[in-house]
Amino acid sequence: MFTDASTAAGKAVLDDRYPALHDLADAAHQLAARHPNMCRVRTLGTSRGGRPLLLLTIGHAKDHALVVSGAHADEFSGRATVLELAHRILAQPAQHTVTWNFLLCLDPDGAHIAEDSRHARTLPQYFATFYRPAAEEQPEWAPAIGADLPESRILLDLIDELRPRLQFSLHSTDLGGTFVQATCHLPGLAEPFAKSAAALGIPVDSGSFDTFWLQEPGPGVFTMNAGDIDRQESTTGMLTAPTGDEEPAAGVQATTWFAPQRHGGDTLIIEVPVWASRPNSQGAADPRIHLATCSEHLRDRARQITTLFDTIRPHLADTPLLRAAHTPLTAMSQLADQWDPNGGGKRLLQSGLMTPARLEGIELWAHRLPIRTAALLRRALTPDDAGSAQQLDILLHDWCAHYEKRFEPTWIPVAHQSVHQANTVLAAVEASLHVA
Numbered sequence: 001m002f003t004d005a006s007t008a009a010g011k012a013v014l015d016d017r018y019p020a021l022h023d024l025a026d027a028a029h030q031l032a033a034r035h036p037n038m039c040r041v042r043t044l045g046t047s048r049g050g051r052p053l054l055l056l057t058i059g060h061a062k063d064h065a066l067v068v069s070g071a072h073a074d075e076f077s078g079r080a081t082v083l084e085l086a087h088r089i090l091a092q093p094a095q096h097t098v099t100w101n102f103l104l105c106l107d108p109d110g111a112h113i114a115e116d117s118r119h120a121r122t123l124p125q126y127f128a129t130f131y132r133p134a135a136e137e138q139p140e141w142a143p144a145i146g147a148d149l150p151e152s153r154i155l156l157d158l159i160d161e162l163r164p165r166l167q168f169s170l171h172s173t174d175l176g177g178t179f180v181q182a183t184c185h186l187p188g189l190a191e192p193f194a195k196s197a198a199a200l201g202i203p204v205d206s207g208s209f210d211t212f213w214l215q216e217p218g219p220g221v222f223t224m225n226a227g228d229i230d231r232q233e234s235t236t237g238m239l240t241a242p243t244g245d246e247e248p249a250a251g252v253q254a255t256t257w258f259a260p261q262r263h264g265g266d267t268l269i270i271e272v273p274v275w276a277s278r279p280n281s282q283g284a285a286d287p288r289i290h291l292a293t294c295s296e297h298l299r300d301r302a303r304q305i306t307t308l309f310d311t312i313r314p315h316l317a318d319t320p321l322l323r324a325a326h327t328p329l330t331a332m333s334q335l336a337d338q339w340d341p342n343g344g345g346k347r348l349l350q351s352g353l354m355t356p357a358r359l360e361g362i363e364l365w366a367h368r369l370p371i372r373t374a375a376l377l378r379r380a381l382t383p384d385d386a387g388s389a390q391q392l393d394i395l396l397h398d399w400c401a402h403y404e405k406r407f408e409p410t411w412i413p414v415a416h417q418s419v420h421q422a423n424t425v426l427a428a429v430e431a432s433l434h435v436a
Contacts, residue, residue, distance in 0.1 A: 073110025078170030080418035177205030188431035190218020207357025275409030287354035
């Protein structure tokens with residue numbers, strides 16, 4: 001890991017904290033001032049809220065790599081990873097055969113709303129200030145469902161300008177393990193990915209619900225194509241229809257993930273957990289019973305939140321927080337039906353998908369989605385709605401306690417999160433050179 005803590009952003013990582021967004025921007029400008037022949041910073045455009053989208057570029061090679069941080073407002077590890085990569089590259093510039101481009105934050109408006117979550121060290125603290133935008137307001141995913149966001153257009157235009165060999169989208173999850181989703185197969189990636197995770201004490205996740213229909217050439221390393229993802233989204237219920245009269249876009253092929261393929265490039269989505277979950281100690285559960293339990297768990301919690309939501313919604317203004325609550329609430333109802341072994345769950349049982357790791361992946365989402373929904377609705381309340389606030393506080397306290405008891409979260413130091421993501425990025429670039 002880098003040792004230069006001269007910037008506030010660098011010191012934050014060394015102190016086991018995520019950098020603030022303004023500290024990351026300051027660090028990029030300081031690098032450009034310190035290394036004017038290697039680094040430059042430019043503003044690509046502005047967000048819906050008028051905030052700048054900044055790009056730090058290092059190097060002058062013909063081929064480009066693009067690293068995107070902050071695609072999801074509640075995920076902060078990418079900020080530290082950008083610093084880690086930038087310092088490694090500048091320490092040994094001759095070893096790097098691509099020009100590196102770092103989009104510091106794809107969704108600065110969302111990051112502004114979620115910023116307090118970066119201070120959390122427990123799950124209750126994290127969810128007390130949780131924010132992730134509605135699906136149609138997430139820049140990476142919005143084009144797939146017909147939403148036209150300036151942030152999405154900025155990224156798509158940048159991809160067309162740079163024609164990157166590889167695009168890296170840096171993500172994190174509250175609890176679980178690390179995994180990679182790639183639009184190509186890189187034969188040399190699985191081994192260094194696994195070694196990095198093991199060395200840093202980060203579990204590898206082979207059962208994430210995000211990856212059920214994807215090929216897994218190595219543990220925790222998945223390859224995806226548009227057909228796989230369309231199938232995945234139809235299973236997870238996370239694909240949200242457009243909200244206006246517009247025609248839907250061409251499915252997941254329209255996301256920013258697949259845009260590099262227009263120019264012969266590919267994308268890797270690198271997930272790292274903030275808290276590691278304990279290994280599954282419950283043995284090989286009966287898949288049918290497990291699906292039925294998770295389905296009823298989700299259905300029961302969806303009923304509780306829906307009843308409360310319907311009561312208070314007429315009194316709430318249309319805010320990003322209220323709109324955001326609709327996405328996980330809709331997903332809860334859909335997934336409860338699709339996991340039900342007497343309904344949509346038959347498909348899962350017949351497909352041979354239900355490994356112990358995948359059963360655990362479903363259980364994680366059965367806990368995570370209700371908590372997200374309640375957390376968003378709690379933040380959307382007005383100060384004078386004390387009764388509803390108390391009800392949601394009770395739900396969040398109890399549900400977070402159950403989540404923690406089941407999975408026993410262990411904090412992963414910020415430096416470990418960033419080093420693992422950086423290791424994976426560099427290993428992928430090296431692997432792509434051998435494939436080429």
